[in-house]
Amino acid sequence: MYEIEKTYKPRSIHSLLDAMEETGYDGKIIAGGTDVVVKIREGALKAKALIDISTIKEMxxxxxxxxxxxxxxxxxxSEIEDHDLFEGRLKGLKEGAMEVGxxxxxxxGTIGGNICNASPAADTVPPLLALNAKVVLQSRQGLxxxxxxxxxxxKGKVDLGPGEFLYYIExxxxxxxxxxxxxxxGPRKALAISKICTAVFIDLDKDLILRDIRIANxxxxxxxLREREVEAVLKGKKLTEELKEKAQIKFKEVISLRLKGRSGVDFKEEAIRGIFKQALEKSIAEAGSQTKAVQ
Ligand SMILES: Cc1cc2nc3c(=O)[nH]c(=O)nc-3n(C[C@H](O)[C@H](O)[C@H](O)COP(=O)(O)OP(=O)(O)OC[C@H]3O[C@@H](n4cnc5c(N)ncnc54)[C@H](O)[C@@H]3O)c2cc1C
Known part of the structure; x- marks a missing residue:
């Protein structure tokens, strides 16, 4: 078994950078540990040093x-779940966070860990992609x-250089x-692809023209992933029942093509189309709650 020789517990970003350097940039960052500990136990993660960032208040x-x-x-x-900012229009992100375990x-578990673990099933990532979020990375060289x-x-890979860590998302x-x-x-056992989730961001004008739309699965x-082919069906068009139907058909088409030939997948096309429809309707309802434009 692989032995972890040293554990660091920096309390500031400054000491985190020191710890990373001290390990020769070979130390493994651990935040909530809900992915890292599982991997260590399974023998899937090899690290000589762990750098525990859970007490760095600056992050x-x-x-x-x-x-x-x-x-x-x-x-x-839990902090996202409890914060007032994620009521109303930003509820989609809170709902993603609430789906976790x-x-x-x-x-x-932290949002940074969810992102850096780079699992395709990370629940907060589709809402963040739909929000066109940016990551801000920190190293000795700056941001x-x-x-x-x-x-x-x-899968499992992010663009983090040696001595770099994820500081915040914006x-x-x-x-x-x-x-x-x-x-x-829903986590129904009958669905082999039960983890699929969809997030939709919309920006409507007063005449119900979709100024912008971003869809992520x-x-x-x-x-x-962002679903740009489906976005193209909707962007710049007037939001009508007919257009929504057209987008759902395109969504199903794009996903069917992507999953074609995937072995062991009990492909529930209508369910997939259904979650897109619901995510879209929720985004419309949120946009509409800001104005009386959407009935
Ligand atoms: C029982 C169980 C159920 C779960 N259910 C779900 C679920 O439903 N949905 C879901 O999305 N996830 C789920 N997870 C996975 C996990 O909880 C999340 O991915 C969580 O967000 C990981 O965050 P963490 O802080 O625990 O990360 P850690 O395990 O500490 O780290 C994860 C990875 O990110 C890196 N890392 C962490 N923070 C940083 C940083 N700031 N900069 C650079 N690298 C960093 C670590 O080095 C490691 O590679 C589940 C896990 C368990 C054990």
Whole structure:
């Protein structure tokens, strides 16, 4: 069995950077440990040193700065669940956080860990992709930022260099007739793909024209993915029942093609189409609750 020789518990970002350097950039960051500990126990993770970031207060925040919502990587799912900011229009993100495991897992697990673990089934990632979130990384050299979408390099892989860690996530605060919807397939054993979830962000104008739409899915690729082909069906068009129907057909078409030939998948096309419909309707309802435009 692989022995962990040393554990660090930095209490500030400054000491975290020191600890990373001291391990020769070979230390494994552990936040809530809900993924890391499982992997260590399974023998799937080899690390000589662990760097526990769970007590770094500087990484635990939810704030709004110049119109941008910023969430520290060390923020737990429970903290997101309890914060007023995630009521109303941003409820889709809270719903994603609430889908994670059990209350114990949500008390320990962090949004940063959910992202950096880069599982295709990470529940907070589709809402963050739909919000066009950016990741802000920190190293001794300073801050580096990129879209969350570009941060993912494949299953279990993110674009973190040596000596770099995820500091916080940020996205534009929602305004006007904007809404976010989230929906997940229930954990029914009959569905082999029960982890699939969909998030939809919409920006409507007063005439119900979709100024912008972003759709993201979880568990349908190596990472959570934006569904640009479906977005193209909707963007710039007037939101009608006919258009919604057209988008659902396209959604089903795109997903069917992606999962074609996947062995052992009990493919429930109508269920998948259904979660997209519900996420879309929720986003419309949220956007509509800001105005009387949507009936
Ligand atoms: C029983 C159980 C049920 C679960 N159910 C769900 C579920 O329903 N949905 C879901 O999405 N997940 C689920 N998970 C997975 C897990 O809880 C989440 O992925 C969680 O967000 C991981 O966060 P953490 O803080 O525990 O990460 P950790 O386990 O501490 O770390 C995960 C990875 O991220 C890296 N990391 C963490 N923080 C940083 C940082 N700031 N900078 C750089 N790298 C970092 C670590 O090095 C590691 O590679 C479940 C896990 C368990 C054990």
């Amino acid at each position: 635990q925040f939810i704030r709004v700065v110049e119109g941008k919502v910023q969430i520290g990587a060390g923020t737990t799912f 059990s209350p114990q897992i949500r008390n320990a 580096r930022s990129m879209t969350l979408e570009d941060f993912f390099l494949g 996205f534009e605060q929602m305004t006007g007739e904007q809404g976010l919807g989230f929906e997940k397939l 979880g568990s349908l690729g190596p990472n959570s």
